[in-house]
Amino acid sequence: MKAAEKSRLASALRADGDLKLVPYVMAGHPDRKRSTELAKRLAASGVAALEIGIPHSDPLADGPVIQKAGQAALENGMTVAACIELAGAVAGEGVPIVLMSYINPILAHDPRRFAAEAAQAGVAGVIVPDMPVEESEPVAGWLRSAALDTIFMVAPTTSEPRMDTVCEHSSGFVYCVTLTGITGARAELPTGLKQLVANVRKHTQLPIAAGFGISRPEHMKALRGVADAAVVGSAVVAEIDAGRDPSALVKTLLKACR
Amino acid sequence: MSHPVRGRFGPFGGQYVPETLMGALEELENVWHEAKADPQFQLELAGHRRAFVGRPTPLYAATRLGEHFGGAHIHLKREDLCHTGAHKLNNAVGQALLALRMEKKRVIAETGAGQHGVAVATVAARFGLECTVYMGTEDMRRQSMNVRRMKLLGAEVKEVTSGSKTLKDATSEAIRDWVTNVRTTHYIIGSVVGPHPYPELVRDLQRVIGDEAREQYLFADGKLPDVVIACVGGGSNAIGIFTAFLDDKDVALVGVEAAGSGLQSGKHAASLVGGRPGVLHGTYSYLLQDGEGQVTPTHSISAGLDYPGVGPEHAFLRDSERVEYLAVTDQDAVAAFKLCTKLEGIMPALEPAHALHHAGVMARQFGPGGRILVCLSGRGDKDMDSVEGS
Numbered sequence: 001m002k003a004a005e006k007s008r009l010a011s012a013l014r015a016d017g018d019l020k021l022v023p024y025v026m027a028g029h030p031d032r033k034r035s036t037e038l039a040k041r042l043a044a045s046g047v048a049a050l051e052i053g054i055p056h057s058d059p060l061a062d063g064p065v066i067q068k069a070g071q072a073a074l075e076n077g078m079t080v081a082a083c084i085e086l087a088g089a090v091a092g093e094g095v096p097i098v099l100m101s102y103i104n105p106i107l108a109h110d111p112r113r114f115a116a117e118a119a120q121a122g123v124a125g126v127i128v129p130d131m132p133v134e135e136s137e138p139v140a141g142w143l144r145s146a147a148l149d150t151i152f153m154v155a156p157t158t159s160e161p162r163m164d165t166v167c168e169h170s171s172g173f174v175y176c177v178t179l180t181g182i183t184g185a186r187a188e189l190p191t192g193l194k195q196l197v198a199n200v201r202k203h204t205q206l207p208i209a210a211g212f213g214i215s216r217p218e219h220m221k222a223l224r225g226v227a228d229a230a231v232v233g234s235a236v237v238a239e240i241d242a243g244r245d246p247s248a249l250v251k252t253l254l255k256a257c258r
Numbered sequence: 259m260s261h262p263v264r265g266r267f268g269p270f271g272g273q274y275v276p277e278t279l280m281g282a283l284e285e286l287e288n289v290w291h292e293a294k295a296d297p298q299f300q301l302e303l304a305g306h307r308r309a310f311v312g313r314p315t316p317l318y319a320a321t322r323l324g325e326h327f328g329g330a331h332i333h334l335k336r337e338d339l340c341h342t343g344a345h346k347l348n349n350a351v352g353q354a355l356l357a358l359r360m361e362k363k364r365v366i367a368e369t370g371a372g373q374h375g376v377a378v379a380t381v382a383a384r385f386g387l388e389c390t391v392y393m394g395t396e397d398m399r400r401q402s403m404n405v406r407r408m409k410l411l412g413a414e415v416k417e418v419t420s421g422s423k424t425l426k427d428a429t430s431e432a433i434r435d436w437v438t439n440v441r442t443t444h445y446i447i448g449s450v451v452g453p454h455p456y457p458e459l460v461r462d463l464q465r466v467i468g469d470e471a472r473e474q475y476l477f478a479d480g481k482l483p484d485v486v487i488a489c490v491g492g493g494s495n496a497i498g499i500f501t502a503f504l505d506d507k508d509v510a511l512v513g514v515e516a517a518g519s520g521l522q523s524g525k526h527a528a529s530l531v532g533g534r535p536g537v538l539h540g541t542y543s544y545l546l547q548d549g550e551g552q553v554t555p556t557h558s559i560s561a562g563l564d565y566p567g568v569g570p571e572h573a574f575l576r577d578s579e580r581v582e583y584l585a586v587t588d589q590d591a592v593a594a595f596k597l598c599t600k601l602e603g604i605m606p607a608l609e610p611a612h613a614l615h616h617a618g619v620m621a622r623q624f625g626p627g628g629r630i631l632v633c634l635s636g637r638g639d640k641d642m643d644s645v646e647g648s
Contacts, residue, residue, distance in 0.1 A: 056551075056552065057421070057552040057553045058421075058426070058430050058538060058539075058553050060275070060276065060430055060433050060434065060437075060539070060540075061276045061437065063434075067420060074552060079550050080550060080551075102537075103274055103537050104536045104537045104538070104545075104547070104551040104552075104553075105550060105551035105552070106551070107536060107537065107551060108536065108547065108549065108550055108551025109550070109551065129276055130274045130275055130276060130537070130540070131274060132273060132274075132275065132276075132277055132280050134272075134273060134280075135272050135273060135274055152277070153276070153277040154277065155276070155277045155278035155280075156278070157277075157278050157279075157280075157281045157282070157440060157441070158277060158278075158280070158281065159281055162280065162281070166277070177276075177277065177278060180278050180437065180438055180439070180440055180441065181278075181437055181438040182434050182437055182438065
C-alpha cells in the first residue's frame, strides 16, 4: 500500500462525501484552439481533475464517439507534442491533468522524452489503456522517474490475484472499468458495479475512479458512496462534437455528485 | 509477474491489450497448453484435418513454370486444395476445437480477403457455433463472393466503415467485440498476429504445412530445397511453412510482402521491408506508421496482404536474418497469377502470386539446378474481378 496522499491526484480524487468528477476531452477536437478553451473552462468548473486524450489511429478500447473525435484531431494535425503543450496550458488552471494515450504514440515519441515533457508541462498522471502491468515497465519506469502517476485499470474480468498486482502498480488512483466493453455512454450502470468497486477497495487504499458508460446525473447519484470519482468521456465529447459547450452537462453532473 | 520472455520473440510480441482481455488471454494460453499435451485432442484434430480440411495437401511439381523460368525445379505446396480454398482452415479448425473446450458458444473473426472469414464461418457451421465476421467495406466490395459464402454458411458479416475500411479496421472492430463479449466469445484471429498467445497458437496450428512439405520434399527429391518462398501479410502461411525448415541452415527462407504500387510510391503494405517497430493490435512488431506512431494507410491489390502490421515472429526472423524479406508489386503479382494459371492449370490467389513472382526471379538466378518450394497458400477464384479489372 502506498502513501497515497503524496500524490496530487490521490488527494484531488478522494471522495469527501461528494463524488469527484473527472471529465475527458480529446486534445485537438474539434480543433486545437477550441479544445484548449473548452478544456480550460472545464478545468475551472469545479471538477476534481481533467483527463485529456491523445488521439490515435487505432483506439482499441474506444467506442464510436471517441474514435471519431480522435480521427478529427489527427486530421487537424494533432501531435503528441501539441497534446502535451495543450495539457500544459490547461494545467495552469490548477486542476490535476491526466493524459490518456495508447502506447504506440508514446513509444514513437520516446517514453523518456514523453515523461520529461509531460512532467515539465505540469501533468499529474498518465493512463495507457493498452498497457497492462506486464508490459508497463519500459514506459512506467520513466513516468515514475518524472514523478508522474501511472494509473492502471481494473476490469470486471480481472481476477482477484491480478487485482493485487494492478493496484500495487497503480499510483494516483485506480481506474475501475465498470463493464466489459469499450468507451461510450450507456443508459444504465452495470448491476455488479457496487460489488466490483468493493472488491477493488480490498486491494488498495488509493481512490477509485469508475469509468466507461457513465454519462447521466442518476449515474452520479448511484456512484456516490461507492466510488471516489467518476470519469465521464463520451458524453462530454459528444457535446463538443455537436458544437455545444460541455459546461452545462458537467454542471448538471457536478450537482448530482453532491 | 510473468516471466520476461513469455510470449516474446526477441523483443517482439507481448500483450498490449485492455485489461479486460488479460484473463481471456491467460485462459486461452492455458487451454492451448493442456490441449497440446492431450492425446485425445491431438487425435481429434488429426481426424478433422484428414476428413474435413483434406490433409495432407499434395506437393506438386510445377514443371512448365520451371521450364518457363529457365529449367529450375519449382514445387508448390498445394494449400489451395484445402477445403474452403486456403490454408486458413488449418487454424480455424484448431481454434474452433479450443472454443468448444472453453465452452464458448460464439466465435468472431476479422477478415481481409475473406478466406479466414469463410474458414471461421465454415467451422462455426460444422461445430454449431454462433459466428460474426468483421470485414471492411472496401474488402466486401473486392471479395464479394466470399461475403456471400459466409452468409450462406450462417455467419453474420458486419461491415466495418471506419479508417481504411480494410483488414486493419476489421481487426480493431473484432477486438472491440471481443472486449465486450469476452465471457461468451472466442476470438479466432486469422494470422500469427495479435497478443500472446495468438502468434504461437496460430503458428502451432499452421506448422502442419511445413511439416508435411518437408517430408514430402525429402521423399520426392531425396534432399531439401534450396529455398522456401511464401507470401507475408500477417504471415501465417509463411510461418506455417518456414517453421519446419528453421533448423535446416542450408535452406534459404524468403518472405514476400506486398509492394503495392511500388515501395517508392508509399502505396504498399510491406511492413518488414518499409516499416519500423511499434504496437498494433496487441503486439510489438514491424509496423507501417508515421513519426507520431499513427498507423498509416496501406495498399495492395491483394486484400489478404493489405495489412500494416506483421506477426512478431517474422520481425524476429527478419532481425536475426534467418529469413530474408522483400516485396513484390501488384503488377508483378498479377502477371504471376496469369502465368501460373496458363502454364499449370492452377489459379493461385493473388497473395501467393506475390511469392510465385519471386520464385520466377530466383529460378532464373539458380538456373536448371535450382530447387524451389513455394507455399501456394490459396486458390484464386476470389480474385477474378481484381485481376480482370487490373
